[in-house]
Amino acid sequence: MQLKRGLKPYARTLAVALSLAFVAGCSSGGGTQDGSMDGTRGGAGNGVAGSGVSGSQVGGTGFGSGAAGQEADGRIPQQRTIYFEFDSDRIRSEFEPVLASHARYLRENGNSRVVLQGHTDERGTREYNMALGERRARSVERFLSVQGVSPSQVEVVSYGEERPAARGQNEETYAQNRRVVFAY
Amino acid sequence: MKALITSSLIAMLLMFSGLAQANLTIEITRGSDRATPVAVVPFAGGDDFPEDVAQVIHDNLERSGYFDPLPRRQMLDRPSESDEVRYGNWRSLDVRYLVVGRASREGNGYRLRYELMDVSGERRMLGEVVTADQNELRGAAHYISDQIFEAITGIRGAFATRIAYVAAQGVGDNMQFTLYVADADGRNSQQVLSSREPILSPAWSPDGRRLAYVSFETERPAIYIQDLNSGQRVRATSFEGINGAPAWSPDGRRLAMSLSKDGQPEIYVMDIASRSFDRITNSSSIDTEPAWSPDGRSLLFTSDRSGGPQLYRHDFASGEQQRLTFTGNYNARGRFSPDGEAIFLIHRSSNGFQVARQDLDSGRLVVLSDSRFDESPSVAPNGTMVIFATQQGNNGVLGAVTADGRASFRLPSASGDVREPAWSPFLN
Structure with missing residues (x-):
């Protein structure tokens, strides 16, 4: 089954290499393919471009209401990550304005598509977390649907615990990793 | 005398690459209190080999949790075949099973001869000659470990996995x-x-x-x-x-x-x-x-x-x-x-x-x-x-x-x- 692809601002490049073909053995993170495309090259893991998953945006929860100003000129709302409580897929009230701004943008831009990327913290088993991440993303999908967004504009992809935004075994880190990212 | 060709799968995988990177090392974190004392004597003739075959066997047996191999420095002598074994020496060290062997080059590969002895019974339990291609020395050591493990425990070894x-x-x-x-x-x-x-x-x-x-x-x-x-x-x-x-x-x-x-x-x-x-x-x-x-x-x-x-x-x-x-x-x-x-x-x-x-x-x-x-x-x-x-x-x-x-x-x-x-x- 063929999946439609949304436009996604990061990681267009696959560094997939079957071992037969991949003799150079570049084992360090990053590789060379992406830097030139996104400006995400190097650094200590904070890609500033694109999807808003980077650590630098985590603290910026005050964006919620300000995002409304972005839609007047038809731009994608700035805040593209919302966070969840432990073991929960409930939309926290402080993020409802963020979701509402995305819903408005998607309604007004019928050709625009978004991938809702669901994430969990690292605790628990990987495939079970894959399912929990999907639950979170579906919770956002339902919210958008209730707000009148066409299902054809929205796709859910769970990453489970595979793409942590931050590393470490503490509650602060876990909280940053329990999230859904809007990837346009 | 029996020759071993390490499984074709491993051989084929080896062809794959000189990419051996990101190897993992092993740290024993908890030894078993019921491990059986054994000794794996360094193989005679293998000093210049790329792998210390006896050490690989020693490490495998230790990692299994079933065995407690004797450190080399405590060995009183280093026999390389059953006829040379002075059982009293190993009994005095509380060793119950003993592995000895001899290694030599053969063509482009290796020839390994090993024997397993029951120390208390003064009995040879196992003896075999194993040949291995150039890149299969560790594989041969894993194979030997499997044979030793099974001969003593009755459980098929899983070291060559x-x-x-x-x-x-x-x-x-x-x-x-x-x-x-x-x-x-x-x-x-x-x-x-x-x-x-x-x-x-x-x-x-x-x-x-x-x-x-x-x-x-x-x-x-x-x-x-x-x-x-x-x-x-x-x-x-x-x-x-x-x-x-x-x-x-x-x-x-x-x-x-x-x-x-x-x-x-x-x-x-x-x-x-x-x-x-x-x-x-x-x-x-x-x-x-x-x-x-x-x-x-x-x-x-x-x-x-x-x-x-x-x-x-x-x-x-x-x-x-x-x-x-x-x-x-x-x-x-x-x-x-x-x-x-x-x-x-x-x-x-x-x-x-x-x-x-x-x-x-x-x-x-x-x-x-x-x-x-x-x-x-x-x-x-x-x-x-x-x-x-x-x-x-x-x-x-x-x-x-x-x-x-x-x-x-x-x-x-x-x-x-x-x-x-x-x-x-x-x-x-």
């Missing part, structure tokens, strides 16, 4: 995932796949020739089946939503998996040749992490239909699904022991997530590991050990524990996180 695992580096959008296959002792690692998108859930086919795994390389999860000899692979499933947790049936013809194409994640069984699917679960909850019983008659899986994750068993004949775990509120990712009498799983206790064993007859659950972030238990094909993912400091490393929990070791990596271990079946 392999593990698959995933290494990951970076955070967020800047990550690199690499799927490796290595010897069971973490050495001789070879890259199977590398991607900036997640790779997880590698699973060995019962013949040890193929891996199924989940890769996000198209920015969506899909299940792939890759032949390890040729590197050729096929995409088995790429439905919308989750394509996860592939598990081979014992006959190698079917793949159980979790798919969310119809809403919630459900267990399906795919016939690999015909690509037809049977849906196994039908609930409004999460159903994932299937594992086949060794007889192929049932599937173990994780479901949160009771409110939190617990393990269930689906019986193919009756279609019934029965809950198996009742201790605690988080039990997931189960795997059967090879005899089908126990399951290994991840259990959450007040101390965190740990590897546990539950005996199916009694229902009794025993925690085996002692760290807080354990994941992904995978059982050795002889059932004596479980390898799993755990944390050491801020790094993900592989750990292993004996099935009785008495002995354990870790396989730290030089850099990045290592996780998702999968122990191969017997390969020879």
Whole structure:
């Protein structure tokens, strides 16, 4: 089954290499393919471009209401990550304005598509977390649907615990990793 | 006299690469108090070999938790064949079994002659000549370890097996995932796949020739089946939503998996040749992490239909699904022991997530590991050990524990996180 692809601002490049073909053995993170495309090259893991998953945006929860100003000129709302409580897929009230701004943008831009990327913290088993991440993303999908967004504009992809935004075994880190990212 | 050709699979894999990087090393973290004292004398004539064969055997036996090999410096003499053994020396050191041997070059390869002695009975139990190609010296040492292990314990050795695992580096959008296959002792690692998108859930086919795994390389999860000899692979499933947790049936013809194409994640069984699917679960909850019983008659899986994750068993004949775990509120990712009498799983206790064993007859659950972030238990094909993912400091490393929990070791990596271990079946 063929999946439609949304436009996604990061990681267009696959560094997939079957071992037969991949003799150079570049084992360090990053590789060379992406830097030139996104400006995400190097650094200590904070890609500033694109999807808003980077650590630098985590603290910026005050964006919620300000995002409304972005839609007047038809731009994608700035805040593209919302966070969840432990073991929960409930939309926290402080993020409802963020979701509402995305819903408005998607309604007004019928050709625009978004991938809702669901994430969990690292605790628990990987495939079970894959399912929990999907639950979170579906919770956002339902919210958008209730707000009148066409299902054809929205796709859910769970990453489970595979793409942590931050590393470490503490509650602060876990909280940053329990999230859904809007990837346009 | 008997010659050994290490299994063609290993030989073919070796052709694959000089890529041996990211090798794992071994740290014994807990020795067993019931280990049998043995001694592996350095092989005569092997001083200039690229590998110390006796040391590889020593390390294997120690890691198994069944044996406590005597340190070399305590040896009173170093015989290389049974006729030279002075049993009194070894009795005085409390050694119960003794391994001696001689190594020589033969053509482009090696010739290893070893003997195993029962010290108290002053009896030779085993003697064999093994030949190995240039790159197979460690493989030959693993083979010899298997023969020794089985001669003493009666249990087939699993040293000449392999593990698959995933290494990951970076955070967020800047990550690199690499799927490796290595010897069971973490050495001789070879890259199977590398991607900036997640790779997880590698699973060995019962013949040890193929891996199924989940890769996000198209920015969506899909299940792939890759032949390890040729590197050729096929995409088995790429439905919308989750394509996860592939598990081979014992006959190698079917793949159980979790798919969310119809809403919630459900267990399906795919016939690999015909690509037809049977849906196994039908609930409004999460159903994932299937594992086949060794007889192929049932599937173990994780479901949160009771409110939190617990393990269930689906019986193919009756279609019934029965809950198996009742201790605690988080039990997931189960795997059967090879005899089908126990399951290994991840259990959450007040101390965190740990590897546990539950005996199916009694229902009794025993925690085996002692760290807080354990994941992904995978059982050795002889059932004596479980390898799993755990944390050491801020790094993900592989750990292993004996099935009785008495002995354990870790396989730290030089850099990045290592996780998702999968122990191969017997390969020879």
